[in-house]
Amino acid sequence: MPDDITAGRAVGFLLDLIDPADADRVRARVGLPRPAPEDLREARRRVPWELPRLPSAVVLWMLQEDDTELNAVLWRLLTERDTALRRAILEGVPFGPGRVLPVEVDPVLRDDYERPPVPGRVARLGLVAALRDSTTMAAARQSASMVYRHEHWRTIAAADRENSLPGYVRWTLAVRPDCPPSLRAQFGTHRKFAFRVRQAGVTTSPAEYALDHGPARDALKVLSRGHVIFPNRIAEAEDGLRPLVRDHLGGHEEAWAVLAQLLGTFHGTTAELVMTAGAIA
Numbered sequence: 001m002p003d004d005i006t007a008g009r010a011v012g013f014l015l016d017l018i019d020p021a022d023a024d025r026v027r028a029r030v031g032l033p034r035p036a037p038e039d040l041r042e043a044r045r046r047v048p049w050e051l052p053r054l055p056s057a058v059v060l061w062m063l064q065e066d067d068t069e070l071n072a073v074l075w076r077l078l079t080e081r082d083t084a085l086r087r088a089i090l091e092g093v094p095f096g097p098g099r100v101l102p103v104e105v106d107p108v109l110r111d112d113y114e115r116p117p118v119p120g121r122v123a124r125l126g127l128v129a130a131l132r133d134s135t136t137m138a139a140a141r142q143s144a145s146m147v148y149r150h151e152h153w154r155t156i157a158a159a160d161r162e163n164s165l166p167g168y169v170r171w172t173l174a175v176r177p178d179c180p181p182s183l184r185a186q187f188g189t190h191r192k193f194a195f196r197v198r199q200a201g202v203t204t205s206p207a208e209y210a211l212d213h214g215p216a217r218d219a220l221k222v223l224s225r226g227h228v229i230f231p232n233r234i235a236e237a238e239d240g241l242r243p244l245v246r247d248h249l250g251g252h253e254e255a256w257a258v259l260a261q262l263l264g265t266f267h268g269t270t271a272e273l274v275m276t277a278g279a280i281a
Helices: 005-015 020-030 039-049 056-063 068-077 080-090 107-112 122-124 127-132 137-144 150-162 167-174 182-185 191-199 208-214 216-224 233-246 251-262 271-279
Strands: none
Touching: 005 020, 005 216, 020 251, 039 068, 039 127, 056 068, 056 080, 056 137, 068 080, 068 107, 107 122, 107 216, 122 127, 122 137, 122 233, 127 137, 137 167, 150 182, 167 233, 208 216, 208 233, 208 271, 216 271, 233 271, 251 271
C-alpha cells in the first residue's frame, strides 16, 4: 500500500485506466480505498502543499485554462524567477489557443499584490537592447521578466532572426513555459541547450510527459491532480498511458502490488515503472 495520500492517489490514477471491475479487485489487494468525491475549489486550495515543483509544461497547461481561480493557485506555486508569469497573471494575459479577451484577475491578487517594477535596464535601454546587453544570467533573467505578452514574443523572434540574442537570454527564455515552440526551435538544438530545456520539464504533449518524465512518483502525483489543475489536457496523458498500463499491468494483482511497493524509490519514468512492475510480477 502506498505510504501517503498523494502516493495512493498516484496509483489510483493508473488504476482508473483499466477495467473498473479489475480496478476494484486490485484496490482490495493493495489496500487502496476508492477515493471519495471532493470539492473542486477545496482540491485546488490544497495543490500547493501536495505537489512537487511543477515542470515547465505543466505550468503552461495550467495557464492555458485561462481560469481565474486556477491562476490564483498557480501564483502560489511560482518562484522569484517567474516574475514574467506573475506579471501576466496580474494583467489577465490569456494563454488558451485563440483566446484574446483578458482573464479576470482573482480579487485577492488584484488587491493585495502590486505589479513588479520595470527593471531599470529595460526602462533605460528598451526591451531588445536590454536583452542584447545581458552578458550574465542574472541580467538575462531580469530583462526577460518583461517578456510575457504575445507581441513581446513576436518582437523577440524577429530580433533573434536579425542577429542571434546572447546565449544566457536564449537559455532563460527557452525554458519558460510560455516560450512559443517555434522560437525555442529557432534558438537552437545544441546538445547542452536541449538538455537544459528537457531538464526544465518542457515537453511537446501531456502524453509525452506522462510516459517519459521522471521520477515516476512525482509525475504521477501531478497527473493524479490533472482533472483539477489542467482538465482540458489530462485526457491526452490518460490516452498515452492507457495501452501501456493495460498491456503490462491489466488486472494482474501481483503486478499492481509490486508497482505500489516500487513507487516511492523508483527513479525512472512512469513508462519504465509500469514495465518493470509487470516484468517482476
